[in-house]
Amino acid sequence: MWSHLRPAIVSMVFFILLLGIAYPLGVTGLSQALFPAQAGGSLIRNQAGEIIGSEWIGQIFKDDAYLRPRPSAAGKDGYDAANSSGSNFGPLNEDLATRIKTDAEAIRAADGAGPLPVDAVTASGSGLDPHISPENAARQIERIAKTRGAPPAQVAEIIAQNTQGYLLGFIGRPRVNVLTANLALDARYPKAQAKP
C-alpha cells in the first residue's frame, strides 16, 4: 500500500494542474477568442450598451404588451438566474393542483376562455426556460395587439420570426424565444414603452 503513496499524491497534483487549471483555462481562452458572444453568456444589450438579459435565460414579463413566460420555480419570485430550480412537485401534490388552477384562471381572464397549452401552466425544470410553445404564444397575440394598437397579423409575424422549429425535422420541439420576441415587438411598435 505504501508503495502506492507517491504515485497517488503526485498523480493527483499532476491531474489538478493539467485538468483543473490548464484544461479549463485553455478552453476558456480558445472560446473567448473564437466565440466571444456565446462564451460570455449570449448577453443582449440595449442601444446604450446596458445588459438587459441573455438570449438563453427567461425573465419575468407582467405587462399586457408582452408575451408572458411560463411559471417559474427559480428563486422566490421566479426567473432568478442565480437560483435555478424546478418545482419538484409530484403529479398528486396539492400545491401543484392549486398553482395550476390559479394560473389557468389568470390566463383565461387575460387571454380569453378555452383550452390552454400545457406549457402555459407548468413550471420548467430550470425555472429559467427562455421559450414558450407556439400555441402558447398564439393565445397571447390578441391581447398584445390590442395593447399596442398593432394589427394581430403583424404581431403574429414578429412572433413567427422569433420561433424555431425542429432540428432535422424531428429533434427538439418548436419554441418561441420570449425575450427576443418582446424586444422585436418593442422595436416595431415602441408605443408600449410609455406604459409602465
Added chain:
Amino acid sequence: MDWRGWAEIVFTIALTVAMGWPLGIFMARVWAGERTWLDPVLRPVEALAYAAFGIDRNKGQNWLGYAGAVLAFSAAGFVLLYLQLRFQNLLPLNPQGFDGLSPHLAFNTAVSFVTNTNWQSYAGEATMSNLSQMAGLTVHNFVSAGTGLAIAAAVARAFATDRGENLGNFWVDLTRTTLYVLLPLSIVTALVLVAAGVPQTLLANVEASTIEGAKQVISLFPTASQEAIKQWGTNGGGIFNVNSAHPFENPTPFTNLIEATSINALAFGTVIAFGRIAGARKEAKALIAVMIILVGTAAAAIYASETLTPQPAMIAAGITDAPSNMEGKEVRFGPAASSVWAAQTTGASNGSVNAMHGSFMPLGGGVAMFMIQLGEVLPGGVGSGLYGMVVMALLAVFVAGLMVGRTPEYLGKKVEAREIKFAMLAVLILPLAILGFSAIAAVLPVALEGLLNKGPRGLSEILYAYSSAAGNNGSAFAGLTANTPWWNTTLAIGMLLGRFAYIVPVLAIAGALAAKPKLQPTAGTLPSDSPLFVGLLIGIVLILGGLQFFPALALGPIVEHFQLLAAAASR
C-alpha cells in the same frame, strides 16, 4: 406522443452506439499501449507523468496491487478535494466570495465526485467557487471516469491471460485513458458547446436590467469545459443546480443531442474495447444487444408514461391539451428528449438530467429508478458498466450451468465457486445499501424532514436518493432537501459502498480468472454470442438486479400510479 418523439428516441440511441464503436476501437489501442495519432503531442506528457509518479510503465500489477493503487489514488483524491471544498474561502478564484462548505457537505461532495456519483447536495451556482468547480470537481470528473475505465481494461486483460497474474498497471491505464481518450474528447466537445451557446468565462455573474425594469443577476461559469467531461465521464454533477435542464448548460436541441449521446457513447465503446482485448468481439456484441434492448425499452416506457398518464390537476383546471407532462420539463426538449435522456442517464450512472425526475409521472419516475437499481449496467458508467455487465454474464453462465449440470465457462475461462462468491458479494451490495438505508430513513424524523412530497412520492424520494447514491448515479427526485447531516452522511456511505465494495470483488474475480488456463470452446460450452444468451442475460439482469426491489417499488411509484388513476377518474 407523436412520430417525431419516437424518431428522436430511436435516433438518439442509434447515434450513441454509432459514436461508441470507433471510440471503442481507439480505446483498445490506447489500453494496449499502441501508437496513436495523438502520440507526437501526448507521449512526452505521458513520459513526464510517469517520471514524476516514480513508476515503471512496463511493470504490471496483480489484482491486489491494482486494487491497492485504485484505493490509494481515490483516497488521495478524496482528501485533497475535501480540504479544497472545506476551505474554498481561503483559496483564489472565488469571485462570489462563497464560504467554505460545511463538514458534512464537503464530505458528501468529495465522496460523490471521487466515486463518480456526482450527487449534488449543493446548488452549484450558490455554493461553489470557480476554483472548486475547475480544480476540484472537473478534475474528478476526469479521473473518476479514468479509474472506472482502467478497471475495465484490467478485467478485459484477465480474460486474455493464460495462467498469469498481470492485469496491467493502474497508473498507466489511468494516465493513458485520461490523456488520449477523455481529454481530447472533452476539448472538442466543449468548443462545440460554446459555439452553440454554452458560456465559458471566469466572470462570476452579470447583472441585467430587464425590459420591465427589474434586476436579474445571471450566474456564469466556465460551464462548457465541465459540461463536456461531466457527460463523457458519466459523472453528471452540474455547474448549476438544475444540471442540464439549465439553458446555459444545454441551450438548444442540438446541444441536447450532443450531451445525450455523450452520456452513453463511451460506455458502449468500452464494451467494444473489451471485446477486442479479451478476444471476444462477437460476445461483446451480445452484451451491447442486451444494453440496447433494455435502455430502449426503458426510454419507450418513460415516454409512454409521460405522454399518456391522465393528470387530475390538469383535468380539474380544464386544460384539454394535456396529458403531456411538462412540469419540470423545458419547452425546447419536450417529453421525448426528456424521456430518452432519463433512460440513458439512469442506465448509465451518469445522473445528469435535462428534466426534473421528481416531477415525472409515477411510472416514468419509477422506470428511471428501476434502471439505477438494475445495477448501472445498461450500458452503465464508463468502465463500471462493462465490469458490472461482466459480473452479470458470469452469473448468467453459472445459472445456465446449474440447469444442465456442467461447469460453466465464459470467454474460455471456467467459472467456479470463488468467482461466483465474489460476484454475489458485489451484486448484494446494492440492495443492502439501498433498502437498508431507505428502511431506516422511512421511520426517522430527522430524515423525513427533508421530504417535499407526501405519501408514496415521499417514499420514492427516499428510495431514489439511496438508489442514486449506491448506484453511483447522482440524479435525484429533487424534492428531497439533502443538504443535512443525516442525508449527506448516509448518502456518502451508500456511494462508498456502491463504488469500492463493488470494485474490490470485481478485481478479485479478474485476478482469479487471469490465473486460470484459457480453454477452447467445446460442444458442451454455452455459446455466449447467441440470441439465447442475450435472452438469458436480460433475464438475469431483470431478476437478479430487479426482483429484490419490487416490494419497495410497489409501495412507491406503483401505488402512486393507481392513486393517480383513481383521482383522475373521480374528476
